[in-house]
Amino acid sequence: MDNNHQNIPEINLVGLTRNFFNALGSFIKTIGRFFLKSAVFIASKILWVLLFVVVGVVFSLVLNRTAEKSFSSELILASNTLKTADLITSINSLHEYCIENKTDEMASLLGISVEDASEIIDIEAFWIIDRANDEIPDFIDYKNNHDVYDTTNVRMQTRIAIRAIARSTNEYENIKNGIFDMVNSDPFIVNFNNKRVQLLDEILEAMSGEIANLDSLQQVEYFVQNRTIASEKGQLVFLEDKPTQLYHNEILSLYRQNQKYKTERELYSDPITLIKDFNRTTNADNDYISYAVKWISISLLIGLLILVIVHFRSDLKEIYRKNL
Numbered sequence: 001m002d003n004n005h006q007n008i009p010e011i012n013l014v015g016l017t018r019n020f021f022n023a024l025g026s027f028i029k030t031i032g033r034f035f036l037k038s039a040v041f042i043a044s045k046i047l048w049v050l051l052f053v054v055v056g057v058v059f060s061l062v063l064n065r066t067a068e069k070s071f072s073s074e075l076i077l078a079s080n081t082l083k084t085a086d087l088i089t090s091i092n093s094l095h096e097y098c099i100e101n102k103t104d105e106m107a108s109l110l111g112i113s114v115e116d117a118s119e120i121i122d123i124e125a126f127w128i129i130d131r132a133n134d135e136i137p138d139f140i141d142y143k144n145n146h147d148v149y150d151t152t153n154v155r156m157q158t159r160i161a162i163r164a165i166a167r168s169t170n171e172y173e174n175i176k177n178g179i180f181d182m183v184n185s186d187p188f189i190v191n192f193n194n195k196r197v198q199l200l201d202e203i204l205e206a207m208s209g210e211i212a213n214l215d216s217l218q219q220v221e222y223f224v225q226n227r228t229i230a231s232e233k234g235q236l237v238f239l240e241d242k243p244t245q246l247y248h249n250e251i252l253s254l255y256r257q258n259q260k261y262k263t264e265r266e267l268y269s270d271p272i273t274l275i276k277d278f279n280r281t282t283n284a285d286n287d288y289i290s291y292a293v294k295w296i297s298i299s300l301l302i303g304l305l306i307l308v309i310v311h312f313r314s315d316l317k318e319i320y321r322k323n324l
Contacts, residue, residue: 110178
């Protein structure tokens with residue numbers, strides 16, 4: 001038994017730790033030398049580097065001036081009648097027209113001129129995601145990849161976002177008015193919404209009557225029945241008050257429900273309600289800064305690659321000959 005234990009090689013943890021940190025130190029030194037040599041190389045070619053930066057600046061300026069400007073913004077709508085999924089599907093018919101470049105059809109659907117419709121690049125509706133299911137909108141699902149089986153982060157069923165991309169922010173008003181006209185002119189939606197509003201009016205009328213009846217009943221209980229005075233052998237005896245708190249609670253509960261329905265009737269009487277309008281002060285999506293960052297980076301990368309190839313051309317030729 002002892003001989004078997006003696007034959008098992010011992011693991012030298014101290015040696016392994018030392019080797020690991022030696023290897024890590026060598027790696028860090030290698031990386032440091034690489035960055036140091038790169039910095040020295042770039043410093044020795046600083047004039048060329050600045051030249052490539054200037055080329056990138058000029059190129060981005062030219063592209064920015066010749067490129068077509070585009071602006072994007074979102075508005076938020078409350079869907080008071082249709083299911084959110086149905087409203088998104090309806091709005092996204094405009095998205096299909098934009099993809100297929102059907103300007104005439106889009107102009108007809110929005111009730112705008114063909115000239116204005118031609119300035120619209122895209123219109124698309126998206127779900128709004130509510131994290132933690134607390135009825136507070138958190139973000140817009142632009143990628144349409146939300147997990148519908150997620151019960152914690154859910155799609156809001158009362159709000160949608162509509163993103164518009166246009167060549168001018170002046171088109172936002174046309175897009176907004178066109179969407180409202182499109183929805184409010186749909187016979188099915190209008191009829192559905194009218195019945196919803198009629199039902200709200202009936203509920204409010206019934207609630208007002210119920211509140212009035214309970215209030216009258218409470219007064220009768222308090223002033224008549226609870227204050228009945230009995231006379232017994234010449235003595236006045238006051239009967240015990242019956243509880244009127246029950247009526248008070250019922251009236252208060254009905255009053256709160258009544259206020260809720262009144263708010264819905266006054267603020268959400270149309271098929272859709274605007275929650276947040278387009279931002280007309282937004283900058284262009286393809287402004288100069290975005291062009292500059294992109295093309296200066298590309299110019300620098302191409303320039304550095306050329307400088308490296310020229311500087312090490314003799315070594316590259318030698319490697320090429322050896323591999324022939």
